[in-house]
Amino acid sequence: MAPIISEINPHLLEGLDPENRGLCTLEATVVTGLEEVACEECKEKLGANCVVARGRLFIDVNPEQVPEVLKLRSIDNVNIVLSMVKNFSFPSEREKCFEQLYMLAEKPDWKKGMEVWRKTLGFEEEPIKEEKLLTQDFCQPRPDIDLKMMKSTSQIVNNIPRALLPKHLKLDEDGLAKEDEVQQPEENDSVEENKEVSHTLDYCLSGPKFRVSCNRTGSGHIFGSPEAARQFGAGINEKFNWPVDLKNFDLEVILYIDNEFVYVALALTREALFKRNLTNFGRTNLRATLCYNMVRLAAPKPGEVVIDPMCGGATIPMEGSLTYTKSFHLGGDNFGQAVKRSRDNIDWLVKKGNSMPIDVAQWDATKLPLREQCVDIMVSDLPFGKRIGSKTDNRVLYFHALLEMARVTRIKTGRAVLLTYDHRSMIKSIKRVHTLWKSGASRTVNVGGLSAVIYILHRTSLLCDTGLRKDLKNKEKSSPVSPGGSATN
Structure with a gap:
């Protein structure tokens, strides 16, 4: 069985070095259990170095070879990895965690990654027109919006202060969620969220419309995935003045957090590569x-x-x-x-x-x-x-x-x-x-x-x-x- 992702050694991936412009590191997601088969195809057709993790491959290739990677038959999605940190120690205070996630936008090698993204997806503008140093500590948290979709079975419910939890996550004296207090989405929340996005769109005049998707695993965190995405996205927004659009986006930034293993990537596939060949679907179509x-x-x-x-x-x-x-x-x-x-x-x-x-x-x-x-x-x-x-x-x-x-x-x-x-x-x-x-x-x-x-x-x-x-x-x-x-x- 392939090792879990947190066991990867980032130093094995030469494409993560900002000084090495001749190589970039791609993440290719594959069917879990068939990583070795996909790795064999990659080596056979590209002759590239692969690092195998559960459900994915990390491949060092020349930026000119990216179109060839997208033609591989065994991979589902392709992302370009900007940075990878093995021991990203999260503090015990929520505000400190938010500050870390906000400032994380300073670390990735955005120029090399965005150049590969622009050529692959055919974005006409120069995406990075200016870079600013981040001056704020972090973005204003909105747990009322970011946590309202969290389930009571989530591993981190008990880590978050009770006062910040939505009503449907607050436990009664017997330790059970109160069914009659399940919070319904309120119109005010949607209006306020839309105002935030609208304000951002007015402020950011150019560049690709983007969103941040956070994939988080681990039981020790004191923040939810949407909260992490909000902070990291706010840092990107301030750094590049790119507009935020959660639905009609040009660029998807992926933030992956597995306990203390963190990496940032940009999606190079708009649609999963396994959605090919079929126009007429049955009930149990195989990828x-x-x-x-x-x-x-x-x-x-x-x-x-x-x-x-x-x-x-x-x-x-x-x-x-x-x-x-x-x-x-x-x-x-x-x-x-x-x-x-x-x-x-x-x-x-x-x-x-x-x-x-x-x-x-x-x-x-x-x-x-x-x-x-x-x-x-x-x-x-x-x-x-x-x-x-x-x-x-x-x-x-x-x-x-x-x-x-x-x-x-x-x-x-x-x-x-x-x-x-x-x-x-x-x-x-x-x-x-x-x-x-x-x-x-x-x-x-x-x-x-x-x-x-x-x-x-x-x-x-x-x-x-x-x-x-x-x-x-x-x-x-x-x-x-x-x-x-x-x-x-």
Whole structure:
């Protein structure tokens, strides 16, 4: 498992040195659990130095290589890191913390970072026209606005003085939040907040419109994420006279706080890179970046046939056909609407000028209309048993699907890369077909907050296990199995 971010040594990242204009440090967010796969792609295509942390990579590249980083298939978002502090000690007084966060705007290497941001996003103006020294101690705190969305389960509720907490966070004598005192958003708060923004916009005459997004983790802080963003944003506003716009912004500044580990970055992606390829969405669409990583784990070779027997919206076959163009990719599903959605998605990509060795069909994943030993690789997102199917159905479906995959997959060289959240059903099914499939490495990944697993299986040299086939036929006679195989991804 990749180390947590606070274990990173900033000195390993040469691009953070303000004097080194030939390198900049980028943060690339990736699917948690697949950091090493993304790192391999980065080294293979860019030859760059990568530092791996949980859910992200830090990459040192030449500023001219940034467009190439944005073309990587395994990363979700890209930010340029301006500064990174490993031991950022926060005082025990809120006012002192606010002062630190406000003055933090003085530390980053804004010029190098903003130049990369301007070239990447095509901002026409020169963003930094003047710099001022910060003269105030900190911005006036507004806990009535900044803390009103905080939940009573937050780790830092008990760290904040009771007098500053909104009504819905104040505890009664039994230590429970009073449900009847949940604070509703008041019109006065919105008016006052809008006045502050309007005043800032009138005062700041030029430069990119910006906002600060704070991602904070840790239980020892005595301030909330919005409070940290307010103070840091106020420091940026005074330093550069940039206008603040929380919705229609040009520039997003990211402040990351993990206990005493702090770094500042600028977003280089307006929209997450995994939102590609699809125009027609199902209920359980898989991220394109996760699809690419699964296909990469299968390592298709030229001329090999790659099949997704439960393709849903064809996210996996499309990503495979766009990146491994010398292999043939085929998807299928038993749900007619999913097949139609797949064709629409493929047609949209073809109209954009993509030449894709791909096709889709409607079939039952437990009874594939394919001859034996004709497929090289199976890559599929199996039903989790949450939105699609159930864990009871999965116990039957997984076993039948693995048997059918073994029938059509080449012995010895065939392999399968399968994703599922239903670990128990999958492990039981793999044990039942151990004569046909040899279990290899597995990777735990974060899929929408669920801890799913990617299983890598290798086809054994046994052509067919007659005992399993007889057992299957006997069970079909006693209780017929309904067709399966819809993932709607």
